[in-house]
Amino acid sequence: GAGVSQSPSNKVTEKGKDVELRCDPISGHTALYWYRQSLGQGLEFLIYFQGNSAPDKSGLPSDRFSAERTGGSVSTLTIQRTQQEDSAVYLCASSLAVEGRAEAFFGQGTRLTVV
Amino acid sequence: DAKTTQPPSMDCAEGRAANLPCNHSTISGNEYVYWYRQIHSQGPQYIIHGLKNNETNEMASLIITEDRKSSTLILPHATLRDTAVYYCIVRVAYTDKLIFGTGTRLQVFP
Numbered sequence: 531g532a533g534v535s536q537s538p539s540n541k542v543t544e545k546g547k548d549v550e551l552r553c554d555p556i557s558g559h560t561a562l563y564w565y566r567q568s569l570g571q572g573l574e575f576l577i578y579f580q581g582n583s584a585p586d587k588s589g590l591p592s593d594r595f596s597a598e599r600t601g602g603s604v605s606t607l608t609i610q611r612t613q614q615e616d617s618a619v620y621l622c623a624s625s626l627a628v629e630g631r632a633e634a635f636f637g638q639g640t641r642l643t644v645v
Numbered sequence: 646d647a648k649t650t651q652p653p654s655m656d657c658a659e660g661r662a663a664n665l666p667c668n669h670s671t672i673s674g675n676e677y678v679y680w681y682r683q684i685h686s687q688g689p690q691y692i693i694h695g696l697k698n699n700e701t702n703e704m705a706s707l708i709i710t711e712d713r714k715s716s717t718l719i720l721p722h723a724t725l726r727d728t729a730v731y732y733c734i735v736r737v738a739y740t741d742k743l744i745f746g747t748g749t750r751l752q753v754f755p
Contacts, residue, residue, distance in 0.1 A: 534688075563742065563743060565745070572730075572732075572745055572746065572747050572748060573683075573689065573732075573745040575742060575743070575744050575745070578742040586742055621688055621689075623688070623689075623743075632694070633679075633691035633694070634681075634689075634691060634743055635691070636688025636689050636690070637688055638687065638688055639688060
């Protein structure tokens with residue numbers, strides 16, 4: 531597709547289980563971002579991948595959260611031992627990261643509910 | 646630390662211009678100003694960005710003060726579909742991460 535694709539769109543999991551969220555960025559985009567948004571709140575930065583550089587993980591809230599980007603394309607955000615406070619919409623975005631063309635395009639998000 | 650300050654909410658009549666202010670008094674010379682918006686239940690959408698000159702595109706205009714300490718996003722003829730949360734972001738370079746603040750909730754009314 532032409533846009534950023536995230537899967538699943540909805541995920542319900544039991545507390546303590548691990549979950550994987552997937553992001554397919556726009557083809558050719560070198561930058562990829564993960565955010566989470568709790569109900570009624572703003573976007574919380576989690577992690578940023580830019581080309582072959584080491585990812586900026588400064589926003590990850592705990593060591594239960596990790597992300598990888600394989601082959602400079604698809605990214606997976608993994609949450610281990612999920613807690614109820616992890617319930618949120620997880621948003622992925624990608625951009626060209628080229629001067630004048632740096633706008634980020636967002637997916638529709640994965641709504642995670644931990645019960 | 647928040648780099649931008651925006652009013653939490655604003656109202657605008659349909660068909661009128663919506664002027665959304667943003668303060669970024671600590672902005673550095675190489676930092677860009679970006680604007681995004683988020684319509685309910687959707688991912689954020691890019692609107693416009695600029696460095697020091699005023700910018701215009703099909704969606705909006707961006708006016709940056711000469712000292713670059715503040716800017717205004719202008720939606721020239723607001724419609725009900727422009728009701729959204731608008732985020733002003735400063736960013737060092739096009740390769741830098743995007744950090745969102747709390748934004749301004751714009752309500753356009755008939």
